[in-house]
Amino acid sequence: MGYNLKKELKSAFDAPPPTRKAQFLSQLDYPKASRTQFIISQLGYIRKRVWILSILLFICTLLGIYFYNVPTSLVWGVSSVLPFISLVSISEIVRSTTYNMEELEMSCKFSFLEVSLVRLGILGVTNFTVLIGITLILMGKTDLGLIRLGIYLTTPYLLSCYGSLFAINRLKSRETLYICGGVTAFVSLLNTLLTMQINEFFSERYWVHWVISFIILAALSAKEIVKLIRKMEELQWNSSLTA
Amino acid sequence: MSINLQDQYDKIYRYCYFKVRNRQIAEDLTQETFLKYFNQTSYINRGKSLSYLYTIAKNLCIDFYRKSNREEGLKEEVLGNDDISTFETNLAIRQAVSTLPPDLQELLLLRFANELGINEIANIMKISRFAVYRKLNKAFDLLKTRLREEDFLWDIT
Numbered sequence: 001m002g003y004n005l006k007k008e009l010k011s012a013f014d015a016p017p018p019t020r021k022a023q024f025l026s027q028l029d030y031p032k033a034s035r036t037q038f039i040i041s042q043l044g045y046i047r048k049r050v051w052i053l054s055i056l057l058f059i060c061t062l063l064g065i066y067f068y069n070v071p072t073s074l075v076w077g078v079s080s081v082l083p084f085i086s087l088v089s090i091s092e093i094v095r096s097t098t099y100n101m102e103e104l105e106m107s108c109k110f111s112f113l114e115v116s117l118v119r120l121g122i123l124g125v126t127n128f129t130v131l132i133g134i135t136l137i138l139m140g141k142t143d144l145g146l147i148r149l150g151i152y153l154t155t156p157y158l159l160s161c162y163g164s165l166f167a168i169n170r171l172k173s174r175e176t177l178y179i180c181g182g183v184t185a186f187v188s189l190l191n192t193l194l195t196m197q198i199n200e201f202f203s204e205r206y207w208v209h210w211v212i213s214f215i216i217l218a219a220l221s222a223k224e225i226v227k228l229i230r231k232m233e234e235l236q237w238n239s240s241l242t243a
Numbered sequence: 244m245s246i247n248l249q250d251q252y253d254k255i256y257r258y259c260y261f262k263v264r265n266r267q268i269a270e271d272l273t274q275e276t277f278l279k280y281f282n283q284t285s286y287i288n289r290g291k292s293l294s295y296l297y298t299i300a301k302n303l304c305i306d307f308y309r310k311s312n313r314e315e316g317l318k319e320e321v322l323g324n325d326d327i328s329t330f331e332t333n334l335a336i337r338q339a340v341s342t343l344p345p346d347l348q349e350l351l352l353l354r355f356a357n358e359l360g361i362n363e364i365a366n367i368m369k370i371s372r373f374a375v376y377r378k379l380n381k382a383f384d385l386l387k388t389r390l391r392e393e394d395f396l397w398d399i400t
Contacts, residue, residue, distance in 0.1 A: 012356070013257060013261060015256060015269065018252070018266075028248075030248075
């Protein structure tokens with residue numbers, strides 16, 4: 001049956017407009033929770049290790065810059081550590097599966113998708129803040145520009161994100177987290193080995209490779225995130241009555 | 244978040260209006276549905292599904308007819324087309340829909356006017372998902388036949 005019929009069917013059941021709607025809804029007493037309250041409530045559910053590790057990395061970078069004046073090695077060092085930040089965030093995503101919390105989370109007032117997206121949003125903002133902070137600090141110490149430094153730091157991070165999300169979207173077991181850990185360790189090691197093996201890895205010569213890798217990995221990560229969201233939408237069973 | 248109360252009010256009202264065909268009564272039943280829903284705090288805190296809201300509305304409509312002994316009236320009004328000329332939508336479709344059995348009409352309303360998922364419809368109508376699909380196909384086939392008889396199919400395919 002054509003699309004037009006479905007569209008027409010929608011209006012075939014139109015009722016005369018209600019007259020007391022606004023008055024009733026304004027007087028209706030129901031449990032309300034604002035979006036801000038919801039986001040703040042989710043902050044408490046993110047494990048302390050995420051915050052501690054993010055702060056530790058930030059402090060370590062500051063100390064590294066203060067004690068050692070070897071900017072280039074610092075870039076690869078930081079870019080090798082950054083994937084571990086992504087691992088900590090990824091562990092939050094798989095936590096529901098690991099500890100069989102999905103059913104509990106799905107039966108709560110907010111849908112599973114909303115809860116997960118809010119937590120992912122908070123983690124994303126945290127990671128981004130750490131990343132921007134480190135990039136700005138390193139920028140002052142090296143000759144590299146903001147974009148260039150940003151790409152050097154985020155490409156291994158994105159590779160780790162993509163690898164972990166790829167595993168999460170295709171596997172559903174308690175061992176997924178270990179696989180994500182393996183992916184992160186591999187990315188970190190690969191970054192270190194490439195830096196050691198290839199001379200001038202952070203030079204102009206390989207700049208195009210970095211940019212292409214960054215674009216491809218960003219696109220692939222985005223694709224996996226969309227896939228993850230679609231998977232969660234299937235679990236949207238409950239409803240909340242908040243405005 | 245999730246449920247937009249304004250939107251749900253319209254949808255429940257539309258559902259009640261479809262059942263009782265009276266603006267005032269439909270609105271009374273809609274408001275009673277929400278009051279009953281929010282009185283069941285245990286359900287709200289556990290995030291009871293949307294179908295629960297419709298179940299309350301459905302039961303209230305049934306109660307209304309039981310109390311006023313208007314079961315026959317419901318059948319006649321659902322099949323009739325007294326209100327059709329009131330609205331500016333496609334009359335042919337409205338008329339064709341009004342000739343369908345009430346359960347198929349309800350199904351079409353829930354699916355296309357109120358945009359509910361198959362699972363939710365199955366819960367509201369207390370039938371299986373498979374039965375929902377089967378009835379939807381049947382409703383479409385009947386609708387198609389009626390429209391073809393009326394020579395309106397050119398407009399909808």
